[in-house]
Amino acid sequence: MNTRSVRHRLGLAATLAGALLSLALAPTGVANAAAQSPSTAGTAKLPRGSAYMGIGVRAHGGGGSGHTAQPLVTQTEGVDVSAYQGAVDWTTLWNSGVRWAYTKATEGTYYTNPDFAQQYNGPYDVGMIRAAYHFATPDTTTGAVxxxxxxxxxxxxxxxxxxxPGTLDIEWDPYGAACYGLSQSAMVSWIWSFVDEYLNRTGRYPVIYTATSWWTQCTGNYSGFAANDPLWIADYNGTPGTLPAGWGYYTMWQYTDSGPTVGDHDKFNGDITRVQALALG
Structure with a gap:
């Protein structure tokens, strides 16, 4: 069953069932109070920890801004998942042509995905190339933290x-104002803080997942990350659309939130050898 409908039901029920959802999604050993930051406690439509890649894209016109980016002829199918999908049927996805997968690992500094082990090791076990993503909350702690x-x-x-390499999911704040209360310059500084620390810890630049409309609004269409950080663009309007400033091409494209088996489906801009090359560094 397509899990996107589950997301919508959870979103609508969050006001009544927020406490239960927070318990279900909170990492082991974290107090219930940590599931919500002070800045949004009592007012958030969703409990902290319930965000997922693309949560704001559909609500903002599919994320698009024109239609100019041209993909390579060969694209490689991928998916992204979070706790909403639970135990994923990776064999079915492999048999349908999916060759890479990203799993939500963390959000802020208060949430870890309770299904991470199955969702991270499962694609590896069937032969896919795998990775993890982090849902950023720039209003809670620094990028480096x-x-x-x-x-x-x-x-x-x-x-x-x-x-x-891991992905920084930086998009609309599902718990408050679109840009997390940060100015454009402060947002750019926050992203640099994350990028620099991830590079320091892993030796790799993280992938940046975003939508052009959010990037333009919240960073002023800053171009400085394009030299090193692969771009994962979100656009559900049939093409990757106009890319954020600086990036001449995208590496990945989240093209739908209603694909088979897991909902979110993506395309890597190139054949499987390009995916393998990014994995090797």
Whole structure:
């Protein structure tokens, strides 16, 4: 069953069942109070920890800004998952042509995915190239602190040829204002803090997942990350669209939130050898 409907039901029920959801999603050993930051406690529509890659894209017109980016002829199918999907049928996905997968590992410094082990090791076991992503909350702690939390909870990288660098999921704040209360310059500084610490810890630049409309609004369409950080663009309008400033091409494209088996489906801009090359570094 497509899990996107489950997400919507959870979102609508969060006001009544927030406490139960927080217990279900909170990492082991973290107090219930840590599931919500002081800045949004009592007002958030969703409990802290319930965000996922692309949570704001559909609500903001599919994330698109024009239609100019041109993909390579060959694209390699991938998926991204979070705790909403639970135990994933990786064999079915492999048989359908999926060859790489990202799993939500962490959010802020208060959440770890309770299904991470199955969702991270499962694709590896069937032959996929796998990796982890971190949902950023720039209003809670610094980028460097969140990068450390991510690496310490499954978001690292290994030179085994089967693990892609971790991804920073930076998009609309599902718990408050779109840009997390930060100015454009402060947002750029926050992202640099995360990128620099992730590089320091792993030797790799993280992938940056975003949507052009959010990036333009919240960073002023800053171009400085394009030289080193691979771009994962979100656009559900049929093409990757216009890319954020600086990036001449995208590495990955999240093209739908309603694909088979898991909902979120993605395309890598190139054949499997390009995926393997990014994994090897």
């Amino acid at each position: 969140q990068a450390d939390y991510f690496v310490d909870h499954g978001g690292g990288w290994s030179a085994d040829g089967k693990t892609l």
